[in-house]
Every structure is written in C-alpha cells, then in structure tokens.
Amino acid sequence: MTAVQGKAEKSHNETTGAALYDKFKVSAEMLSAEVHRAGNLEEARQLVTQLIKELGAKKVVYAPSELVDALDMKALGQAAGVVMTAENLRQNAADAELGISQLDYAIAEIGTLAGNANSIESRMVSILPPIHMAIVKTANILPNLLEAIATYNQKLGELPRYLTFVSGPSRTSDIERVLTIGVHGPGRLIIVFID
C-alpha cells in the first residue's frame, strides 16, 4: 500500500466512522438515550466527571473493564466528589444513583449497544441504579443488527455466556399502551463514546 493509498483509506474510514456515529446518535436519541463523544481518554475523564457532577449523584457503582479501568474510576470519583465503588454490589448497586459499565459495540441503524455482560458487576451496575452510563469505543460502531450478529457468529466457540443488547432506557407500555420510561431498569441511559 502506498502512503497515498493509506491516507485515502484512513480518510475513508474516518468518514464512515463519523457517518456511523451520527446515525447512531440519531437512532439512540429517538429511544431517549443521551449520546456524548470524547476525542480521547483525557477528554473522556473530564466529560464523565462533568456528567456525574451534573447528575448530583452521591454514590456511583462501576464494573471494572478495559475502558472503564483506563478512565481510572477512583480518581474520577474523587474529582467528582462521589463515593465510587465496585464492591458489595447487591447492596451498593441497589442504592446507587448511577452505574457505569463498558459495552463492546454500538449498532448505528437501531441505536443499540451490545456487549459481554458475563461479569455480575456489569449486570448489576447497568440494571439496578436509576441511571446507567455506558462507555463504548467509537471505532466499534457497526452498521446494523445483522452485522452485530455476524460479528458474534464469528466467535461461536467463545460466545459470551451473557450477551446483552441495550436500546435506550427501560420502558413499558403495558398500561393503556402509554409509553413510560424507567420501569425495573434505569430511567436514563447515557452513552459516552471514546475515540
């Protein structure tokens, strides 16, 4: 590959990447999710700190993972002035205001996040608190559901035991078909993409 070709390909990827992000943002917002994007880890730290402060949360729980660990939750908790924990989640996740976990993929067409939720921590923090913050790599936005299924299909032997797909905050229309956000799961889903 020549340098020119390489540059062209990179620029092509950037354009598709940006287009996928824009598409995802529109689809996810239609489902009442809130979508943010940070250019790098440092920006992400500032953004997440800022968001936690705005939420007025006192207790935040998180599930350790590659990207969440890179954000350094302990330091972030101190900066935002909250109790930040990944311990004793049966109790702590139940009364925390916010749970933070990483998801692996985002699906642009339908505004859905997908990821391995084998760890009990990741499931507890994403379903019990009234707000869930999902951290995702911008590079991992897939165009549609079938691509996501195909991606997991490639690793059949090592499928996560608990594979989760999340599209917006918890909802119900069981009473008179009136849409109501936030039933048993979180009433807000905040998605932070990191480039």
Added chain:
Amino acid sequence: MVATVLKNEIQNALNNDNLTGALGRFGEAYVPAREKAYEGKDFEKLRAEIAQIKASAAENMEALAQQFTAQAEKNGAKVFRAKTGQEAKEYIAKLITEHKVKTVIKSKSMASEEIHLNEYLLKNTDVAEVAETDLGEWIIQLCGQRPSHMVMPAIHMTRGEVAEIFSKETKQQLEPDIAKLVKVARENLRQKFLKAEMGISGANIAVAETGTLVMCTNEGNGRLTTTVPPIHVVLVGLEKLVAKFSDVGPILEALPRSATAQKLTTYVTMMSGPTPAIDLEGNIVEQKEMHIVLLDNGRTEMRDDPIFKQALQCIRCASCLNVCPVFQKVGGHVYGDIYTGGIGTILTAFLNSFDKAGELQNLCLRCERCKSFCPGKIDLPALITELRRRTVKKDGLPLGQKLILEKVLANRKLFHSLLRTASVAQKPFVKGNTIRHLPLFLSGLTEGRSLPAIAEKPLRDRVGHSVPKGKVKAKVAYFAGCLGDFVYPEQGEAAYKVLNKMGMEVIFPIEQTCCGIPASQMGAPEVAVKLAKQNIEALEKENVDYIISLCPTCVEVLKHHYLDHFKDDPAWLARAEKMSAKMIDFASFVAKHGQELKFNQLAQKVTYHDSCHMKRALGVWQEPRQLLNRAGVTITEMKGCDDCCGFGGSYSIKMPEISMAILNKKLDNIEETGVSVVALDCPGCKMQIAGGLDAQGKKVKVKHTAELLAEAIKE
C-alpha cells in the same frame, strides 16, 4: 353449552367500552407504526427467510432438541426434557423443595401460563410467593386474571382499574396516573428482585448450535430475573428452537417490529450457560444454577401433523392479533384460554384443548389480514378452516347445515329453484327492495342491517349469450356467483354492457353453480369438491378465452382453491389448472383489455372499500381505482379502506354481534368522508354495507365498480 358461554362472553366484550376503545385505538396506531419500523426492510424477503428457518427447525425438532441439550449441558446448564406440562411443573417444584426456595420471581413466560405453573407451585411447594415482574403480567396476577394478549397481557385494562388493583395491593389510595403507577410497580417489585432465591423466565429463541437462549424484554425485569437470584430456571417450548446462531438475526429483525413496532426491544439477552450471581448474604456465587426445561406438551404432535406443523413457524409476535378485526372488537378473553387470536386458536387446539378450539374457530372472519402480516408466513385462515373441517369430521355438522350443504347446495337445480321460490315467499317482508325484518329464527339476520331481497328474475334469466357490435376480440364466460345471480342481477347486466363495449362476446354457462366456499368454510370439503366439478364441467363446455367474475371470492376459489381440491387427482387437477389460467376478476380484466373504452365523466364523489379477498387474496386494489378515475370519479379515501366490513359469508349469520360491530366502524369511516357513493368490487360487501346504511337510514349508495363504469360508458 360451550357455544352459549362464547356468545355471552362476546356480548360482554362488545359492551365493554374500555376494551373496544383501547383495542381499537391500538389497532389503528399499530399499522402505521409497524410500517415505519420496517422502513428500508424487505418484509417479504425477511419473512421468507424466517419461514424457512422455522419450518426446517420444526422438521428437525428432535435432533435440534438433542443438540441443544448437549450444548447447553456442555455450557454448564442442566436440561430437562418435559413431555407434558405436568412433568415440567413437577421438575420445577422439586427444585424449589430441594433448595428450600421461599420466594420466586418470574419474567414473562407464556409457556408457564400455558401449563398454569404459578398455581401449581403455590399449591405443591412451600414457596411463599411466585411474583410476576413484567408489569402487565403483574397486574393480571394481582387481580387473578388471564393474559388477554401474548405480548401485552393487560391491554384490556384501564389506568383506573390498574390504580384500583395497585391500591389494594399496596394498601394506599393511588391515583390513576400511569407514570405514578409504573413507579409503584418499580418500588414494589424491586424488593422482590433483591430477595428472590429463584428466577424463572421464558425465552424467545433457543439456538441448538450454541445452547443459547434469547430473551426480549423492555422493562429490564428479564435481566433482573436472570441476574440476581442464584438459581435460574428457563421454561422454553420446543417450537423456539432454531439450528444456528445466525438464525437469530432474521427473527430478531422481525419479532419486535411486528410485535410492538420497535426496531429492537430495549433489552435483548442471549444466555449461553450459567454466569456468576450474588447470594442473599452478598457473596459472589461463581456459577449459578441454570436449569432449562424444554417443554413439549403437544408440540411434537403438531410437528407430526402435515398441515398444522406450519403453525410452528410462529415467532410469537402476536401481530395476527393486532390486525384482527375480531380481536379488536372482543379482545383476548373471549378466546377462553391462554393463547388468543388467530394463532391462539390453533395453539389452543394442540397445547390445551381441541374441543375448545373447535368452537373458537367460529370467531375467524377469514378476512386474511393476519396472513399478510405474519412474519412466519403462516396461512392462518387456511389452518383455521382445517380446524373447522376436523371438528365437523369429529362431531358432524348440525342437522340444518348438513341438509343445506349436502341436499340443497350440492343439487344445483333444487338450490336454484329454492332461491326462485324464496323470491316469491319473501314478498310479505320486502319493503322497497330490501327486507327489513325477517320472522322468528331468522331475525338475527336483519339486526342492524337490512337484507337485500332476492331478485324476481335472476341474472341467468335476464342475460345469456351476448355478442358485441363489430369484431369479437375474445370469448368470455360470465361466472355470476350466487349473490350476483339471484340478488344483484343489475351488477351482471352492467358488466355485460362494459364487456360488450370492449368487444367481448359474453356467455352465461347455465349449469354454473355456487363456487363452493360456504361448504369449505362450514367444514364440508367433499361438497366443495362436488361443486368444483360441476363448475369446471359447466365452464369447459363453452370453450372460452376468459372467465370473469364480479365476486373476488368466487375468483379466488375457482382460480386457487380448486387446484388445492384436486392436488391428489391428476386428471381433475389438469382441468382445474386450465380453468384457473382463464379466471380473472372484472376490474383486472377491464384494466388490462379495456384501454380503448371511452367514458363520460361521472363527476361523482366516491369512496372505495377494498374487499378482503380482492385486496389480500387477489392482490387487486389499484385497478378499480384507476378505472374509476378514468370514469371521472373523484375518490376520497376513507380511514381503514381495506378494513373488513364484517360480512365474511355465513359469518354474519353465525356471529351477528361481531359482524355488526365491525360493520358499524366501517359505516362511521364511510360517513366521515362525506361522499354519496361507496364503490366496491364484491357483492358480499355490498350486501353488508348497503344493508347497514339502509338500516341507519343513510342516503349513501353502494355500487359495484362495474355499475359505475357502465353508467359512465360512452355509447
């Protein structure tokens, strides 16, 4: 006995304004919302794929069950094959007893409703509570009801009723405010989630290749049920099996779109084996206990049935309920069992009670709407007709019906002479050209609808062989249908006029008789076959190029059903095929061969009613509109132009209350347009709609497209 109960329940449902209002509003909102959710998707392609996946899974059900079992066990789950509901219940009860479980939480599972699991566990174990956590399921659990819809179990209830139920449960007075009621559910059920020792859930898909269970929910209760308690039991029917993980894709593309018009449900969980949990003391349990109960309970029997195995292509989206005009009027409880609506009728027959289902099939109007929406490509109307046939085979036809079908309908001369006699006998009851009141046992026929009088002179005596002026372009046989012959001869005369003007030589084969649909529908296919043979013989004699009918159901029957009747009789099949190729509906024929027709411009304001069998069975709806436009007609489309009018042949006699309720909605929609004429292409719809308008004293006229074209045609 069963019939009386059904009749009473229908009456109660129709009188329940909450129910009909809520369902009607939902039914109307559902179709455009679903359309939007499918935007950019090729539904036909998708459902062909799903039908293939599910049909092949049904074919290989046992092999897939074994593969699934082996794989899931390799993943660390325990799998139990339950032949009956009883076996499944006993297994789960034993688990509860062994683990000394006191509280169970459940995420929605129709299979558990099917086998009445909760009731059994409460009675046969020491468990203190089996709490449903899906909001709809919880509501109906609290008030001791059954789900009325597969996807939205409490769709029949109002916020007021829910407030009352929750007030009783929480012992505080709650307002009928939906957001607040949802919050009450969250707070109440949260404690149950955190304290439960066992979670029971269902699954939407089970993948044999990977041992994966796929579960779709919106509320998050499914994730809590499968995350918090250290024991998880999944109850899943064998029909949920698919072969490959990649099969999940197409099903997930369609299931939420067809169910609730969502592109995906909020939470989709794919579990391939047990994961860690936290026990009540807060300790991490590295691998929770996961039990999968694979439930048969009639599913193998269904798979072994050459006709009903098609029903295993169902992905349980319930869109057949959502678009069913009958369901929209009566709701799910009328269906009397766990599964409701069109697919429910079939499932009830195999999974619960054949006798009950035999009665339920009477609810189906055969408007075919469900068939065009089904993502599993199931021909539900045909399955329901088959159910009818088997009921008749088992129990026999009621004597009156037997007499009419076998002695009268099958004997053309007797049938036609009785109709001629009726035209005389009815005289005391005819006022103008409609019958307003019929005596005694026939009175149900005219409730809310006037019946047309039988014509003094049927079409067969008015028209015959008719040759056009000028050169003959083709030879056409006219198939009148019973209504077209004996009730609305003027429609046939109009058609003759238009056909002659097109240069068609028209022949009325005098030995033609009823197409046979009433016999098929009433469960007497042998009578239908007899009539088919009579018609084929009568039409063959004339040696024509085309066969035309003004009745879409007759066209459908002669063109398609006859081929089915003779699929095991090669000699007759060949004759039926020859005839099928010539059969065409009037509107399509004129649109195709009448391009040179000249019209005076009618300048009338008309609304067009799409007949079910014209639009859905024949796929014809643009042609009549184009023709009417050519005749100078302005069409003002009504709301729900292709909603059924409620006629459905003998349906309007068997289920007059439902038929009238559906008709009234149609009449309201017609009135809203403010037009003076309703155009349509079906004599049956004309009978229903014109009768309804007449009974309400409305001045709106109902005309067959042929009549409007004949009026406008340039001499």
